[in-house]
Amino acid sequence: VISLTLLGIYCPHEGVDVEARERFFDELNGATTSYSKAGPVLACGDLNTHLKYRYAEESAFFGPHLFDCQGPPAVQTVDTNRDLLAQYCSATGMAVKNTFLHKSTHQQITFYDRRCHTPMGAFDPRWHRQLDLLLCSSDYLQMVHDIVSRPDIRVGPTTHHLQIAKLHIPIRKTEAQPKKKRGKIPWDLWQDREVKTQIERQLQVALSIPRAAA
DSSP: OOOOEEEEEEOOOTTSOHHHHHHHHHHHHHHHHHHTTTSOEEEEEEOOOOOOOOOGGGTTTBOSOOTTOOOOOSSOOSSSHHHHHHHHHHHHTEEEGGGGSOOOHHHHOOEEOGGGOOTTSOOOTTTEEOOEEEEEEGGGGGGEEEEEEETTOOOTTOSBOEEEEEEOOOOOOOOOOOOOOOOOOOGGGGGOHHHHHHHHHHHHHHHTOOOOOO
16 A cells, blocks of 8 residues: 655745745655655645746656746746745655646636636636646656646635646555465374374363373
8 A cells, every 4th residue: 555645735925035935845845755755745735836937957847838838037046936846846856747737728727816807717817827736756747647627616715726636546456365274184093092192181281181090
């Protein structure tokens, strides 16, 4: 049986000091490293980041299917949530499963701004985001079969869409242990008077039963 760990996470938005956001990823790194010793780790939630591009060296953890894909900035950054997420994935062997699934733009959207008035409206890069991501141990990336966004299902007043992940969890088959055969005493042995006498003596000693006079 495989031990599967599921972590619910929330990353502070980029208006928060970088020290607080670095502390979040440090704590997530520690939890991931600890729990991954027992089996695959999944971390899902609001990462408050925009994965609009990737560098060649990031292809192991950022897949080719990026939301609202754009080229990298003219000046490379190091302290955005995207940068911190890349550093975390590189250090822990985690990957963003969403970016490895070929999805329509509407299925990539996980958040809408209230200014667009409806969660079901046409895509507008000003109001729609992919903030909620599912991170998975790279060795078990195929375990996450699909991720479905459900803007038609509202849970309370949130502006985030319900996300449904479909998992194929591997189970290690335990090999059946061969049954031990019980030894049998041949029937003709019971007919041997000497053997019967020896068994009688052993039972009398074990049970402390005085032997009857012959």
